[in-house]
Amino acid sequence: MAENSLAAAASDVAASAHVACARFRGTDPLLVGRTRRRLAAEIGYPDDSGRIPAARWMRAVTFEHLVRTDRFASELATTTVGRLSLNRPTDIVTADAHGDAEKTSGLLADAHARAVSDGSVTLLHSVALPFAAPVDNTDESAAPPDSAALPDSAAPPENRAAAAESDVESDLAVIAPQLDADGGSWLVLGATKDYERVRSRIEDARLLKGFLRVALAAESARASPSLPTGMSVHSHGVLAVPRNAFLQPEALVEALDDHRAEVRMRLAERQREFERSSPEETANLADYVAHLRATFDPASCTTCTLFSYCRDELRTSDDPTDLLVELGIPPDTRPQLVGLVDGTNGTGDAPASVVANVSATLDGVARHTGQRRVDQAGRPGTIDLVLAKSDSAVLGIHGIALRRVTTHGPEPWRTTVFDDPQSAWTRREVMHLLGRELSEAMAEQCRLDEENPGPVHLVVPDQPTADVLVSIADNLAGIELSGLRWRRDELMGRTPLTFDGEPAEIPHSLPETARTAVSFLLEEDRARALTLRSPIIELRESLARHVVAGGPPVASHRLDYLVRWAETATEGAVEPRELEDEIEAAPHTPGARLTSGSSDAIHEALTRVDAERADPKQADPEQSAPEQTGTGRTDSAASEYTALVTEELDYKRGILDRALAVLHTVPDSRLRRVHREIEADAQAVWRRRLSLRASDLVRFGRTHRFWRNALVDVIESDGRCRSQLLALSNPQVAEELATDVGTREVAVATVVSVRPLVLDVTSRRIRAGSRIVLLHVNGESCVEHPDVELTVQKSNFKFAGLSIGPLSDADDPETPRRFGWEPENVPELAVGDRLVVADFAWFSANRTNAFLSVDRPRVDNLAAPEPTCEAESYAEDPETHERCCRPHEDVEAERSDQLAERRARGELNPEVWPPIVDSDAFEVAPSGAPVGDATTRPVMVPPDGVTLDELE
Secondary structure: OOOOOHHHHHHHHHOOOOOOOHHHHHOOHHHHOOOHHHHHHHOOOOOOOOOOOHHHHHHHHHHHHHHHOHHHHHHHHHHHHHHOOOOOOOOEEEEEOOOOHHHHHHHHHHHHHHHHHHOOEEEEEEEEEEOOOOOOOOOOOOOOOOHHHOOOOOOOHHHHHHHHHOEEEEEEEEEEEOOOOOOOEEEEEEEEOOOOOEOOEOOHHHHHHHHHHHHHHHHHHHOOOOOOOOEEEOOEEEEEEEOOOOOOEEEEEEEOHHHHHHHHHHHHHHHHHHHHOOOOOOOOHHHHHHHOOOOOOOOOHHHOOOHHHHHHHHHOOOOOOHHHHHHOOOOOOHHHHHHHHHOOOOOOOOOHHHHHHHHHHHHOOOEEOOOOEOOOOOOOOEEEEEEEEOOOOOOOEEEEEEEEEEOOEEOOOEEEEOOOOOOHHHHHHHHHHHHHHHHHHHHHHHHHOOOOOOOOEEEEOOHHHHHHHHHHHHHHHHHHHHHHHHHHHHHOOOOOEOOOOOEOOOOOOOOHHHHHHHHHHHHHHHOOOOOOOOOEEEHHHHHHOOEEOOOOHHHHHOHHHHHHHHOHHHHOOOOHHHHHHHHHHOOOOOOOOOOHHHHHHHHHHHHHHHHHHHOHHHOOOOOOOOOEOOOOOEHHHHHHHHHHHHHHHHHHHHHHHHHHHHHHOOOEOOOHHHHHHHHHHHHHHHHHHHHHOOOOOOOHHHOOHHHHHHHHHHHHHHHHHHHHHHHHHOHHHHHHHHHOOOOOOEEEEEEEEOOOOEEEEOOOOOOOOOEEEEEEEOOEEHHHOOOOEEEEOOOEEEEEOOOEEEEEEOOOOOOOOEEEEOOOOOOOOOOOOEEEEEEHHHHOOOOOOOEEEEEOOOOOOOOOOOOOOOOOHHHHOOOOOOOOOOOHHHHHHHHHHHHHHHHHOOOOOOOOOOOOOOOOOOOOOOOOOOOOOHHHOOOOOOOOOOOHHHHO
8 A cells, every 4th residue: 555655656656647747757756855746735736636535545445454364365375376387385474564674674584585495485565675776866976955055845855865765665575486496586576456347357557557566666676685695576476456346356467577668767767857857946846847848638637636737737828729738639630720729720631520629619619510319318118327336345336226218208216325335235236126127128118019129228327337337247147157056066966166166155046137137238248349239328428429519528528518518509608617627526426436525425424324333322312212224224324325325316317317308409310210220139139148048147258269259240240330320420420531541431522513513522542433422411411311211121221312323534634533423313512512422332232323221230149049949949959059048057057067077186276286267257255255345444534645546
């Protein structure tokens, strides 16, 4: 865990996400003599954008506590040694250096002696190592500056000297004997990081950041003179990360060669910063910080405590082009937009979406893309959902609100608050509530059309909300499949064991409603590579399809911000910066994750509830004999928590309703039916999976290799269809495709003459003899014209009434890209009209010019029941139906028998060495294993000098 000290803060420079910024490097705590948070406050820009919510901090503290328990410490050490193919430990010893360098040196010597004498493995916690690189390059003959003569704000020379003597703290280190060296041992450095698993995986960017921190410790250890003779720093490092929702740790081992090279490069940069500056330079902090050039990015800089300072610097700049930096416009695009900002000329070849963003910022009114509605939000068969996620638990849910839309309109919202966010019961209840609504929606669709029922959709505010739900579904699916295996063990008279050979506790089976929700969400997970699928509708993405907001594009990742911009069409212009600040200061969010303030208030109320439940005497003394809730918690304690969660959910519901209201003002596209048909085709396959319990609990990461290989063609088909539908329906996207030099199929054309029809076509790929189809005229989509007809066919979607025809050479040598055009359906055009056209061959091989066909995307029906499969099909003919309708119960029973046979042969953990990696990685915990619950500990305030960037 990082400490609130200059040395600890400075040691993070090599692993920080902001290290590319000269201002960040120049405000190294050892250079300026204070943490960056304190520095920001002293120069007049106190900033809490990187502040850690108390619940998030407590989760980190709880995880570190679990890592230090004897059970998991021993497991981490054993796994690390096994992953490195070293000898099985004869013994595991744990010790704590408490961040003390002298104590670390002694413990390393003891661990080395044990490793070479008896093959023991030692795990040390809180190892302190001298910093990797010297930073004091001042002339030794020169007299050092007098600290007393420097202003109070200057960094004293002792801070710079301390840089060379400061320590890097490594959360853990494993010392093990070497295989091929007599008297040698390995030092494997590591870190403890409570990273969340999103859809069963930890993001690569987070793992990279964690291993960079480990690499810094490894570099420091390599240069340390305190290592015992014969001890070498291993080329690999280890991260202790949560393997399940209960924060139980596991070890991830990775080679550090590339990480250490990057650390050396960053340390060299740090060295140069020290050489370029002196204590006198930092005497006037405001001037010193101002002269450092910032590399500003509104998307990534928010976790830096100088974010407010840097943004205000851009906002108050006299240079109008600094607005482009403030918005986060890529540097290579900015020159094309200077004229738009200062009013001198046009926009060059800048992407249409970027031009719209800058234009909206300048006048405070959102720009519309011209796209009509294709999403299904608000239609019968959809379920609206908002939830409040707990920061103290990886899959913790404070509360949820659902509303189903029927043929009679939306039903009332149903809100549920959970007083134990972390519990397995809460996750199952979330799935039960959602599954009940899904089942009723599916039943209604079947009543409307029994032969071809329409699809059902889950409507959520943003992607993080969907990620939380799918992660819960993945968790419960793994537990359910494990339970099927263990019940088979019991049936066969075997003791149920986890993959690692520990006693297992058989879970209750999922009720039918919960299984429906889990299956639906895993269907969404398998379909995430298919861009036209929409089991979950992300409302923010749907709204962004129609509206381009002003301000930094990253701000539009919040639905409430985007909604307010969308409402400018009816409520008038906004002041972009004021709106941005207002949304940032809002106490609530539209999505699953909470603001720091709301998170802190809810977590504090929840911990008081837990404290009162453990000791009723802590309840409010003015309330005599408080009533008990159904969960056993006192009403006096639970009421505040319930009120806070309900208030949070009310805000989320209100934003979702406002977003839907804006979408209802957008006319329906002719392609809305196309998108509904595509999803209906896919969900017909899923319904068969669900009804026959065949491969419906398989996440994308657990699909068989042949299944994933076969998906390549399905994904290509989906991508092609999506590009074609976007080109047809979205004028802004079509314009960007046409102006992209890498696009061959779409081009911009200008009308030169109407009779005969002559066009100037900008594409080199489209030439005389090519057949083209007219997609857009002056930003208006042709497919939406009343004369265009859509016919839904089994293999494709046919559009009649579009203008299609061949190009011919216009015999104009001065204008080689000028062509005559003879469409079968002649459009009404005027000279100077700007057109977007496409090569007809991109869409179809049809020889006539009467209609345009768009092929349906292929459906993922691998390992899925056929329409003719029935409940008894597999039992009656296993060989024929092995890869279509084989139920999970049979698959897992066979898997259980296979594992039992391997265990009997000594081929599984813990007998085998090195340990085998469990490829399923189900989130199941051995019976009696310690679990983490951050709400059971007194709330600890995060250290002031530690930011979220440093914690992660």
